[in-house]
Amino acid sequence: MRASAFLYPWDVNGDPGAGDRMAALGVRDATLASAYHSTRALTPRHPRHRIVTARHAAVLYPTDARWTGRALRPYPAGDWAPGDAFGEAAEALAAAGLEVHTWVVLAHNSRLGEEHPGTSVVNAYGDRYPWAPCIAQPGTRAYLVDLAAEAAVRPGAHGTELESLGWYGLAHLHAHDKTGGVGLGDAGQYLMSLCFCASCRAGYGAQGLDAGELAAAVRAALEPVWRGAPSGGGWAGVERLLGETEAAATRAWRDETARTLQEAAVAAVRAAAPDGFRVLLHADPVSYHCGANAGVDPAHILSVADGVVVPCTGGTGLLRPFAGQGRERSVLAANFTVVSAMGGSPGTLERDAREAAESGATELRLYHAGLASDEDLAAVRGALAAL
Template identity: 70%
Template sequence: MKASAFLYPWDVLGDPDAPARIADLGAGQVTLACAYHSTRAVTPRHPRHRIVTAEHAAVLYPPDELAWQGRELRPYPAGAWAPGDAYGEAAEALAGAGLDVHSWVVLAHNSRLGAEHPGTSVVNAYGDRYPWAPCIAQPRVRAYLVALAAEAAVRPGACGTELESCGWYGLAHLHGHDKIAGVALDDIAEYLMSLCFCASCERGYGEIGLDAGELRVRVREALEPVWRGGAVRASGAELRAGTLEFRTRVARELQEAVVTAVRGRARAGFRVLLHADPRPERCGANVGVEPAHILGVADGVVVPCAGGTELLEPFAARGPSGAVIAANFTVVSGMGGRPAALAEDAARAAALGATELRLYHAGLASGADLEAVRKSGALG
């Protein structure tokens, strides 16, 4: 199967051996970060550094100042971790090694946006804001995300794009110094803690016959046993079912608008994929979708497979012929990946309908992990 390795521009810039090293893996394609959230990343082989700290969500290229002029919400340029056109320079170097380059664009995940524009954030049933999670029901947020996708996805030399967080973000977040694991949340509890109660969402609940004030109370009541160490009340499942109609509609509208905007700027043959989960209630980097719908909108999906390959089958069962279903495997052993077992995992994924592989993450992987990927035989 065709495979693509995830990379950051800082994995390549300043390391003249990086493009050949990636090409030698046999993947043939790179998914290169172009608009990304804050992170702290290791660079195990770079000749100049070992740790890169991206201090805030940013575009890793110079944004079009004229296009963003006068807009309240706009992308942030990167700092020293990705100066100038870091994406463009890295993409050119990778293409020079014979690799196809696709842009990797993170959308509804931006802590700096939430800090500077707190009204854009998801607000839970207790009134707590999630600054990392822009609320996609808000028209100004949706307009910003659509414009960002259209600009970031179609960078010079990109053959396609992969859109991450193109939907709802919620409670779950790899936050620095996270201290929320003391109370275990099952899927329903996490969903309820991810429900938004900003003004836009409250209006949306009203449109489907739900009183937002009453809904807040019912969500808190359903969650109350959880904080005492018990299970979410049975009413939690009912609340999830009752609110999912609105949230699914909002996510679909965003995804349709984003894909349309990207295609409007792209050349013929440009592929648009979404990082996706076949369970519509899911939030986060791999957004919850209805498989038949999203495969009728985008050219395909990138499906998380670090915990197993079972999420592939719903897409394969409902996707049209030619849809891309990429199985995303972690190949960093320190992050729970199994690089030596990639061939075995790939075969299992193919049996469930996967058409391509994704390797997360060639820049973060140790030399031993990359050698294990090569020796696995998965990439030919």
């Protein structure tokens, strides 16, 4: 199976051996970040540093004139990825024989929410989520579509993987998170991720809901959960808490909003890209789910994009709803964490990859070659050789 390893530019730049080391893993491709959220990252093999602190969401290349005069625009990186950090790393990886694809994080940007608070998701209690731009707002949608096109189609890239191209909600892994004291479950997470900004209030109205009454219903439904009652699992849990009619109306609004954004972003990337450029989405087959792996309808998204990247570290079950839904050449990439200290299991990668293939996977993604220990990478190398 064709495999690609995720990397940041700072894993490569300043390390003359990085490209050859990645190629020696047995991967054919490198999925290299070109637009990324804030993070603090380990670089265990770099000759000049061990910790990189990316203080805010940024693009890792120089932007062009399309952003002139616009309030919402991407932020340049600081000293963690100066200049055309993506381009420098891409050249080094290509010189080692790897095919480079861009990795673009979209609707996940805390600095945008801090500096433009009106762009953020607002929950039923009036709390803003600065890390989560509301994808229903026209200005935010225009920003995300243009960012997708610019960050995806970088010189030397053969394709792209678009992350967070959909709703982001409560779950975030924010700095020093203290939100796990109450088990919200799947249904509670959904209710706490519903947005009540002006655009979403109007959207609920178009679905026949009064936004004020809906917010009150969400708060009432969550009250027993705050006291420790289980929220229930799956969509049935949402319906139980909120009511079938109200739940269906919120999902109709949110599903349509995400679908149309995904269509627009993919179309913008295709318009800017050369022939043969592959466009994949990091995706979850449950359309109401929020986060980096955007909730999608499998048949729809595979009619729009060239494929999907699906989280499989906890098992390969999320692959099956995508299998058989796409075109003959649709990519179904199984994404495995290969960093032991982050919950990955590189020692079982060979077995896991074979199970993924049985569930319909056509390719592998390995998260994350820059973060993994030497021992983890040795296990990856052995697994890929066996495959």
